[in-house]
Amino acid sequence: MGTVSNVLNRPDQVSEQTRARVQAAIEILGYVRSESARQLRAGRSRMLGLLVTDTGNPFFAALARGTEEAAVRAGLGVMVCNSAESPSAEQAYLSLFAEQRMRGVLLAPVDSHGAPWHVLSRQNIPCVVVDRAVGEDEVCSVAADDVLGGLLAGRHLLKAGHRRIAYVRGPEQLRQVRDRRDGLLRAVREAGMSADTVVDVPVHRHDVRSGRDAGHRLIGLSPRPSAVFCANDLLALGIMQTVFDAGVRVPDDLAVIGYDDIEFAEACLIPLTSVRHPAAEIGRLAAELLLKELDPAPEGHRHESIVLQPELVVRRSTVPRA
Amino acid sequence: MGTVSNVLNRPDQVSEQTRARVQAAIEILGYVRSESARQLRAGRSRMLGLLVTDTGNPFFAALARGTEEAAVRAGLGVMVCNSAESPSAEQAYLSLFAEQRMRGVLLAPVDSHGAPWHVLSRQNIPCVVVDRAVGEDEVCSVAADDVLGGLLAGRHLLKAGHRRIAYVRGPEQLRQVRDRRDGLLRAVREAGMSADTVVDVPVHRHDVRSGRDAGHRLIGLSPRPSAVFCANDLLALGIMQTVFDAGVRVPDDLAVIGYDDIEFAEACLIPLTSVRHPAAEIGRLAAELLLKELDPAPEGHRHESIVLQPELVVRRSTVPRA
DNA sequence: CGCCGTTGATGAATCGTTTCATAAATAAGA
DNA sequence: TCTTATTTATGAAACGATTCATCAACGGCG
Known part of the structure; x- marks a missing residue:
């Protein structure tokens, strides 16, 4: 009626x-x-989809919070899904989003190849890539400058006199892994030092367990680096734990610097120096970009790429007590 | 066609x-x-709703993972929402779930009063309460035995010779807060000691920041307790950090025991002794209970309350080195 | 008294899928 | 060849909210 x-x-x-x-x-x-009847009539849902690579990572939890806040303000709901770094799961969830006729989608792609959001374009569902920089041709994106982040970390360690720095990182397919290293290497060059100042320590995943592995390997290295830069805070936590256990003092024997500045970086016993990656803000800005793309002029839209500046947060894990 | x-x-x-x-x-x-057209026809959606009080807490992240796993196996999606401990947000999300005609809902209620799931019953949407024990009259539930958890923690500390134990906890409305204390007090009675062995330290929220507050208050107490039992791991992390900072040694000067056994309890520099609260399993079992209630005999269903046993995980924060 | 303009109520059509009854085509048997 | 049985295709109805065109009611005014 x-x-x-x-x-x-x-x-x-x-x-x-x-x-x-x-x-x-x-x-x-x-x-x-009935929401489904409304949706059917309207032709589109009142939800945003958010697809990240690891819901367990506090970084993405924070990002999701930022997104949700902005979405709720606009009267939209958010459905958060976990691709668990699997390209096939990613594709499955994007198809799901397409079937749900999501109003828009925020995507942290699993790898930097291909354009996984094509499933969405066919349904005219706008997509914003989060936490990964992409060209402005196809989609909007919000990311942070990871090269700068690496540079900040590198300068900080070099200024403190470290001359042998381990770089602990997950799979190289991730652009962030490459960018952060590039930043570190640039800092090394700036300081007029050779590239082999940096010791590469690859691990499988960006989690605490892998950090513990890396910790054991670090202890065995000789000469042992005096500092370690981790591509992510979870790795740093694992490393600190392992080396602390082995009697290596942080920061005196080994300075540790992480990346992301998750809540637990500050909550750690020896608070972790980290490069603050503004998770909630990325989530919020991405949602706002999406809303802008949705709202008024569907045509006159130019894709934007926002790049945020990371910020070094110095804590005790790199600063010996006076 | x-x-x-x-x-x-x-x-x-x-x-x-x-x-x-x-x-x-x-x-x-x-x-x-179009999923909405399917839903409209079917009269119900192909999703489960999961409403928790804090998506940022790794405990609920783990619970969500367990739920999702079970749901995906059954071909259903999960929408995770955050009531942020606000009763009004909880009610809003439950209404949303009702409008979406969710296939079923998993709910961690904000408080133990009332029956917030009534909005759902009217639409015949089954609801399973997670992580809170409720009677079997109205809904199924999956929880852990928090009294037992408190008991285990208490016995562990008393056996180690502690005679003055702080109990750091959030709002008393939470049944868990009360139950865990009851367990602790039972352990105290068992040991033939008086109830004022336990020092109550209330804080506002179950997060790291509140833990730091509690830490400062603990340091000021005199006589200072030799052990502290926290209603949640985040509190314990905050406390450890603060007291470590103030030169109090853990566990020698102060033994610390947490609750939940989140990932970061183990990842901590001084790994945290904790009562393992089987988050993922609660999520999984709750989803399975929900699926069972949905599937075959809509009528002959009796509500069940599953109570899981917590388990003490002893780590270094309560065991001085030999 | 009748005409018109305004406001508020009504009913039909629509969205896209599924289901069920029916129709058509094909195969088998007498 | 004709009937019966079986498989496969077709068409219409339904789900429930929204929209839009139409219609009724009412008050003002000539």
Whole structure:
């Protein structure tokens, strides 16, 4: 019935009397309107999809919070999904998003090859890439300058006098892994030192367990680096734990610097120096970019790439006590 | 067209030839079926709703993973939402779930009063309460035995000779906060000691920041307790950091025991003794209970309450080095 | 008294999928 | 060849909210 719809969506265009009558009926019958019917009629849902590579990582949890905040402000819901770094899971979730006719999608792609968002374009679902820089040709994106982050970390360590620095990192396919190293190497060049100042320590995943592996390998290295730069805080936590256990003092024997500045970096026993990667802000800005792309002029839209500046947060893991 | 539907849902009931023809058309047109139309027809969605009180807490992240796993196995999606411990947000999300005609809902209620799931019952949406024990009258539930958890923690500390134990905890409305204390007090009675062995230290929230507050207050206490039992690991992390900073040695000067056994308890510099609260398993079992309630006999269903046993995980934060 | 303008209520059509009843085509048996 | 049985294809109805065109009611004014 059309009147009911008016009562719910345009209460001012309906007379006081009928409005009351309809409201009463709604109460009595326990009526709850069907979102799927609304969606079907509208042709699109009232949700944003957010697909990240690891929901367990506090970094993405923070990003999701930022997104959600912005979305709720715009009256939209968010569905957060986990591709678990699997390209096939990523594709499956994007298809799901397409079937749900999501209003828009925020995507942290698993790898930097291909354009996984093509499934979405066919349905005219706009997509914003988060936490990865991509060209402005196809989609908007919000990322942080990882080269700068690496540079900041490198300068900090070099200024403190370190001359042998380990770089602990996950799979090289991740652009971030490469960019952060590039930044570190640039700092090394700036300081007029040779590239073999940096010791590469690859691990499989960006998690604490891999950090512990790396820790054991670090202890065995000779000469042992005096500092380690980790591509992610979880790695740094694992490393600190292992080396602390082996009696290596942080920061005196080994300075440790992480990346992302997750909550637990600050909460750590020896608070971790880290490069602050503004997770919540990335999430928020990406959602806002998406909303802008949705809202008024569907045509006159130019894709944007926002790049945020990371920030060095110095804590005790790199600063010996006075 | 009915045939298309058959090709997609019952491909064996359609001839080889037409199937191929339809598939080809689907390819060419880039057809993606509309989930909202399916839902409308079916009268219910193919999703489970999961509403927790803090998506940032790794405990709930783990719980969500368990739920998701079980749901995906059953061909259902999961939408995770965050009530942020606000009863009004909780009610809003439950209404949202009702409008979406969720297949079922997993709920970690904000407080133990009332029955927030009533909005769902009216739509015949089954609800399973997670991580809180409730009677079996209205809904199923999966929780852990928090009294036992407190008991285990208490016995462990008392056996180690502690005679003055702080209990750091968030709002008392949470049943868990009460239960864990009850367990602790039972251990104290068992040991034939008086109830004022336990020093109550209330804080506002179950997070690291509140833990730091508690840490400062602990240091100021006199006589200072020799051990502290925290209602949650995040509190314990905050406490350890603060007291470590102040030169109090853990575990020698102060033994610390947490609750939940989140990933970061083990990853901590001084690994944290904790009561393992089986998050992923709670999530998984709750989802399975929900699926069972959904599946075959809608009527002959009796609500169940599963109570899991927590487990003490002893690490260095309570065991002085030999 | 009748005409017109305004406001508010009504009903039909629509979105895309599924289901079910029916129709057509094919195969088998008499 | 004709009937019956079986497989496969077709068409219409339904789900529930929204929209839009139409219609009724009412007050003002000539």
